[in-house]
Amino acid sequence: MNARIPDEQLVAYLDDQLDTEQRQRIDAAVAQDPMLGLRLQWLNRSSLPFKAAYDELGRQAPVDRLQAMLDTLPSPARPTLNRRWFLAAAAGLVVSGVLADRLFLGWQATQQQDNWRQLVADYMALYVPQTLDHLPGDEAAQRAQLHTLDARLGLVLTPAQLTLPRAEFKRAQILEYDGVPIAQISYLDPVHGPMALCVTRSNSGSRHFAQERRRGMNIVYWADMEHAWMLIGHNPMADLEGMATVLRGRLSA
The missing domain is CATH 1.20.1280 (Monooxygenase)
Structure with a gap:
């Protein structure tokens, strides 16, 4: 299809x-x-946040130094500009261009740290209960699916580690974006609908729980030394953090 x-x-x-x-x-x-x-x-993703990037450049621009450069411009009453001034102006333009490039790349790098969570939220926003409720929930199928995740992400997962109160484990699958694998373990909560535990590789170091909202869903995310994790759903934030605490304890045991 x-x-x-x-x-x-x-x-x-x-x-x-x-x-x-x-x-x-x-x-x-x-x-x-x-x-x-x-x-x-x-x-x-074609709707890239160029405006936000250049707004950030404006906030970081060396306004005082640029104004000082403008103040050095000769007035119309002064003699014709000489070669030395043109060389200085050209050098200033080169430096400004390099500075802008570096600022933009730096802004991009900070955005990439949470880009995968936005991708997951975009995907989860398409889910409805009917997306998951027809899927089989036998342990043999779950183990086979988790084995695929383990092979791609260097994990060792079992269905017992991933059980949650009330929410039913429905499917584990591997997704990929720009060559980066993302594991998605989907659950169906009878009250709040689809939710997911997702993981990708990360070398940013261990990180405590943090919270955010994306696409109308609550997210609790954290990291260990090799992987970044997130739990996403329409459940209340406190409930998600409680479940994330249980999962993190099991996964790090």
Whole structure:
């Protein structure tokens, strides 16, 4: 079903330009095909936050030094500009360009640290209870799925480690974005709907719990020495942190 829906129609879906029947057809296709959800994510990432990046450049710009450079400009009454002034101006432009590039790259690097959580939130925003409720929940299937995650991410996971009160373990799968694998372990909460524990490789070091909201969902995230983790769902933040505490204790044991 993935290959039958052209990118143009997916873009129209993201821009809310389809009628109800067309949207329902794509919703049903996404529920059956995780790769179609990834295509939607990829197309949605074309809206890069350039304005935010350049707003940050404006805040970091060396205004005083730039103003001092402007103050050195000769007035119209002064003699014709000489070669030395042109060389100085050219050097200033080069330095300013390099500075802007470095500021932009630095801003990009800070955004990449939480980019994977935004990708997961974009994907989870497409989930409804019907996405998961028909999936089998036998332990043999769960172990086979977890083995695939272990092989890609250097983990050793068991169904017993991942059980949660009330929420039912429904599926474990490996996703990938720009060559970076992301493991997703999906649950179905009878009250709050789909939720997921997700993990990717990370070398940023151990980090305590932190909280945030993305796409109308609550997120609790943390990191150990090799992996970054997040628990996402519509559950109250306090409930998610309680579950994350249980999971972290089991996973680090």
